[in-house]
Amino acid sequence: MTKLRVDEDSRPLSGFGAGIASFVKQVNETQRPIVLTQHGRKVAVLIGIDEYQRMQERLELLEAIYAAEAQIKKGEGVPHAEAKAMILKRWRT
Numbered sequence: 001m002t003k004l005r006v007d008e009d010s011r012p013l014s015g016f017g018a019g020i021a022s023f024v025k026q027v028n029e030t031q032r033p034i035v036l037t038q039h040g041r042k043v044a045v046l047i048g049i050d051e052y053q054r055m056q057e058r059l060e061l062l063e064a065i066y067a068a069e070a071q072i073k074k075g076e077g078v079p080h081a082e083a084k085a086m087i088l089k090r091w092r093t
Helices: 013-030 049-073 080-092
Strands: 010-012 034-038 041-046
Touching (some): 013 041
Antiparallel strands (some): 034 041
């Protein structure tokens, strides 16, 4: 995702309904999210679907890493050599 430019990428929520097509066009063209504001406060973010999917994939990976770290702390991990053997066995079949 391209870095958010708050001065350029903030829009009031009151204009969202009438300007939704232009908001979506801006997100797609700039590859930057738009921050929607209400009474001067940030309330929501509009992002493109591709970026949303990338974020979901990264989140799933991070959750798997956190789960693995928790398992290791509990002593539930698999030694490297054993894990490597399991992966190679699955890969070869």
